[in-house]
Structures are given as C-alpha cells and as structure tokens.
Amino acid sequence: MDDRLTNAQRRRLERFGAAEAVDIHCHCLPGLDDGPATAEEAVALCRALAEDGFTTVVATPHQLGRYDRRNGGPVVRAAVEGLNATLVAENVPLKVVPGADVRLDERIIPLLAAGEVLTVGGGSHILLELPHETYIEPLGMIRLLAGRGLRAVVTHPERHDAVRRRPELVLPWLAAGAMLQLTAGSLLGDFGRGAEDAAWRWLAAGSATVVATDSHDTERRPPCMTKAIAEVERRLGADVAKAVCVDNPLRVLRGRPQDAADAAAAGAAPKRRAWGSGVSRGA
Numbered sequence: 061m062d063d064r065l066t067n068a069q070r071r072r073l074e075r076f077g078a079a080e081a082v083d084i085h086c087h088c089l090p091g092l093d094d095g096p097a098t099a100e101e102a103v104a105l106c107r108a109l110a111e112d113g114f115t116t117v118v119a120t121p122h123q124l125g126r127y128d129r130r131n132g133g134p135v136v137r138a139a140v141e142g143l144n145a146t147l148v149a150e151n152v153p154l155k156v157v158p159g160a161d162v163r164l165d166e167r168i169i170p171l172l173a174a175g176e177v178l179t180v181g182g183g184s185h186i187l188l189e190l191p192h193e194t195y196i197e198p199l200g201m202i203r204l205l206a207g208r209g210l211r212a213v214v215t216h217p218e219r220h221d222a223v224r225r226r227p228e229l230v231l232p233w234l235a236a237g238a239m240l241q242l243t244a245g246s247l248l249g250d251f252g253r254g255a256e257d258a259a260w261r262w263l264a265a266g267s268a269t270v271v272a273t274d275s276h277d278t279e280r281r282p283p284c285m286t287k288a289i290a291e292v293e294r295r296l297g298a299d300v301a302k303a304v305c306v307d308n309p310l311r312v313l314r315g316r317p318q319d320a321a322d323a324a325a326a327g328a329a330p331k332r333r334a335w336g337s338g339v340s341r342g343a
C-alpha cells in the first residue's frame with residue numbers, strides 16, 4: 061500500500077478491501093463553478109477529501125444550466141491536469157479524474173459526441189442533475205442515454221421538492237437503467253428533514269445505490285463520507301454501507317458501456333439486485 065496515504069485512506073481501503081475509495085461527485089476544480097475560487101482552496105478541499113478517506117475524486121463541475129458554454133470538456137480536462145500537478149507538488153495523496161455534474165438539457169447527446177459534456181471518468185456513467193427551480197421529466201433523456209450505452213446517475217433526488225413529494229417518479233427512471241445518487245450530507249440532515257427522510261427511504265428500499273459528497277469547499281459543504289458511512293452502518297448494516305459508499309462508486313467510475321446496455325435491456329429490478337448483490341435492504 062502506498063505509504064503516502066493518510067490514516068483515513070488506509071483505514072477505508074483496509075476496512076472494505078477496496079482498491080480505491082472514490083467520490084464520484086465533487087466540485088473541486090478551482091475557478092470553474094460554485095466550488096473553490098482559487099487553487100489554494102481547491103488544494104484544501106482535496107486535502108479534506110483525503111482526510112475523509114478518499115483516494116480518488118471525480119471532479120464534476122457544473123455543465124449546462126447557468127454554466128452553459130463555460131465548462132466544456134477541454135476546459136475541465138485541462139483543469140484536472142493542473143490540479144493533479146498541484147496535488148503532487150503539495151504532497152496531497154489524491155487522484156483527480158474528469159467528469160461533470162450535467163444539468164438536464166436536450167443538447168446533451170450531441171454535446172457528449174462533441175466531447176463537450178463529460179461522463180464520469182470518461183466511462184459509461186453520466187451524472188444528471190435536474191433543474192432546481194422547476195420539475196422537468198428526465199425519463200426521455202435517461203432512455204436516450206441508455207440507447208447509446210450510457211447509464212444516467214441522477215444526482216441527489218432527495219434535494220428536489222417535486223421528486224420528494226412524488227417519490228414514485230423515480231421508478232420508471234430505475235426501470236430505464238438509471239441510478240440514484242444520494243448526497244452524504246443529506247443522510248446526516250445537512251439539507252433539512254425532508255431531504256434526510258427521502259434519502260433514507262430510497263436507501264432502505266434499494267432504490268438509491270450510490271452515495272457521494274457533492275462537496276464544494278471545506279466550510280459550508282465539506283466532505284463528510286466517514287460520518288455518512290458510520291450512520292449507514294448503524295441503520296442499515298455494514299454490507300449496505302460498503303455497497304453504496306465504496307463498491308458502487310468504484311463501479312460507476314470503472315463502468316464500461318456494456319454495463320449500461322445490460323441495465324437498459326434487463327430492466328431495473330434484476331440489475332439493482334446485481335448491483336447490490338449480498339446487500340441487505342434493511343427496514
């Protein structure tokens with residue numbers, strides 16, 4: 061094991077027998093969105109991620125929505141390269157890979173083809189963020205992506221009022237092969253009681269199968285996966301915590317196009333069982 065690892069990283073890898081501990085959703089690139097404004101702040105956030113047990117982070121700046129035409133693929137990739145070099149120089153043991161937090165938009169397919177919209181680590185999964193201010197049905201886009209071998213990971217549905225009010229909305233998304241990503245802070249009550257309750261319900265039901273930090277800084281929205289893992293373990297058991305906080309994030313990062321095609325063809329239920337194999341669903 062790399063002797064530069066922090067104690068928290070070492071504990072996470074050993075405890076879960078993992079090759080990498082991955083955060084698939086984090087706004088850690090400097091100056092691109094509402095994450096860190098400067099390189100110094102970005103390094104501080106990356107240090108906090110390493111102290112929170114992560115060895116790898118997918119940098120997922122906002123794309124489209126109010127960042128339309130700003131954070132295109134080449135910009136994000138160059139920023140990831142720059143941050144990795146800075147982290148080596150600053151002796152922060154964290155690997156950054158490119159990705160994006162992609163706002164639902166009808167231009168996603170052509171922009172993916174043009175290399176402007178990014179998937180998680182260039183693989184088969186794409187973070188899909190619903191607009192906050194209004195509800196727009198994502199099912200059509202989830203199916204379009206699945207048809208191209210890509211699996212949508214819908215980010216923090218528990219933080220959307222409209223989806224919380226009608227939790228059955230997510231069922232067709234799952235049937236079309238999508239996954240639900242919960243934000244670690246939601247499980248700890250950081251986004252209010254409604255988000256907390258919805259997050260735990262979807263997690264216990266096996267509808268939500270991956271947890272990420274969606275951290276933006278070290279103060280207001282810091283990484284808190286260590287606490288979230290402890291709480292998931294306490295309520296739903298160690299197997300669920302390992303699946304949703306460690307194993308599935310790594311699967312999302314390493315996902316191959318075939319995984320997504322299989323999910324779309326097989327429908328949600330068999331695939332969800334496969335993804336959570338050995339996982340107790342809890343109460």
Ligand SMILES: [Fe+2]
Nearest residue numbers: 085087161274
């Ligand atoms: Fe985000």
